[in-house]
Amino acid sequence: MADQGEFAGQVAVVTGAARGIGFGIASTLARRGASTVLVDVDRAVLEASVDGLAGAGLTVKGVVADVSSLASVKTLATETLAWKGRIDIVCPNAAVFGSASIVDMTEAEWDRLLSINLKGAFLTLQAFMPAMLERAYGRVVITSSVTGTRTAIPNMIHYATTKAGLLGMVRAAALETAGRGITVNAVAPGHVMTEGAASLYDPEFLAATENHIPMGRLATSDEIADAVAFFASRRAGYITGQSLVVDGGLTLREYPAGYPRV
Numbered sequence: 001m002a003d004q005g006e007f008a009g010q011v012a013v014v015t016g017a018a019r020g021i022g023f024g025i026a027s028t029l030a031r032r033g034a035s036t037v038l039v040d041v042d043r044a045v046l047e048a049s050v051d052g053l054a055g056a057g058l059t060v061k062g063v064v065a066d067v068s069s070l071a072s073v074k075t076l077a078t079e080t081l082a083w084k085g086r087i088d089i090v091c092p093n094a095a096v097f098g099s100a101s102i103v104d105m106t107e108a109e110w111d112r113l114l115s116i117n118l119k120g121a122f123l124t125l126q127a128f129m130p131a132m133l134e135r136a137y138g139r140v141v142i143t144s145s146v147t148g149t150r151t152a153i154p155n156m157i158h159y160a161t162t163k164a165g166l167l168g169m170v171r172a173a174a175l176e177t178a179g180r181g182i183t184v185n186a187v188a189p190g191h192v193m194t195e196g197a198a199s200l201y202d203p204e205f206l207a208a209t210e211n212h213i214p215m216g217r218l219a220t221s222d223e224i225a226d227a228v229a230f231f232a233s234r235r236a237g238y239i240t241g242q243s244l245v246v247d248g249g250l251t252l253r254e255y256p257a258g259y260p261r262v
């Protein structure tokens, strides 16, 4: 059951929420009292996830939408605003991963990542902005990454570009809306064990990754969601245009794990 938590009476929308970090964000906000719209392209997984949360007594709604399509996102905004008549929290989180070297990158693959990860976040932000401006209240929390903003991975130049681009979006949107009741921030997760990330890891790679992370393990989606919930709260009202790294110390390392020997 939702408690009468800090988000009671508020409405949140989370994209890419059928699974992974998005599901963690949506369920965390819903558990803390927000009526929450879960958005995804994957209808089957979305329905199962929404049914699970509704079955636990939370106030949730599923909307199938493709964030890279303007028409789809406009319909999403209309349906969301019609549901409870307001929007308080917008979490553009949907993204896809990909792998291609600079030489082998096709224009189609480049465009696919940019249109979902980068344009999709903008279209979501844009679609809900008039309603937030009208009420002079809004919390936008975008899911970026350490990839592209602090670190990089070979053969993921398009992904890194989108995640770094989101921080530019956050700063520009924060400045444009500052003083109008709206804040725009980002979380930058390190390694999170989600359905989307799981396919990247074989047991040896996973063990090596865990060894490399100072805290010795990957994050859970709920740990990322806790940081999102802070930015989404009224308590964070004087913070805008910022990003928070949530990476278990991953980006602190200067030497390989265990070195220098002291």
Ligand SMILES: NC(=O)c1ccc[n+]([C@@H]2O[C@H](COP(=O)([O-])OP(=O)(O)OC[C@H]3O[C@@H](n4cnc5c(N)ncnc54)[C@H](O)[C@@H]3O)[C@@H](O)[C@H]2O)c1
Binding pocket: 015, 016, 017, 018, 019, 020, 021, 022, 039, 040, 041, 042, 065, 066, 067, 068, 093, 094, 095, 096, 116, 120, 143, 144, 145, 146, 188, 189, 190, 191, 192, 193, 194, 195, 196, 197
């Ligand atoms: N998993 C990690 O280690 C990690 C690390 C840093 C940042 N992130 C970021 O966190 C976010 C979520 O990643 P995840 O690991 O949970 O991924 P995931 O693949 O497990 O979940 C992503 C969800 O987005 C949905 N989606 C894909 N394209 C969509 C579209 N066009 N419209 C609507 N929904 C769409 C998918 O169907 C899926 O349900 C992404 O922004 C990702 O870049 C993930």
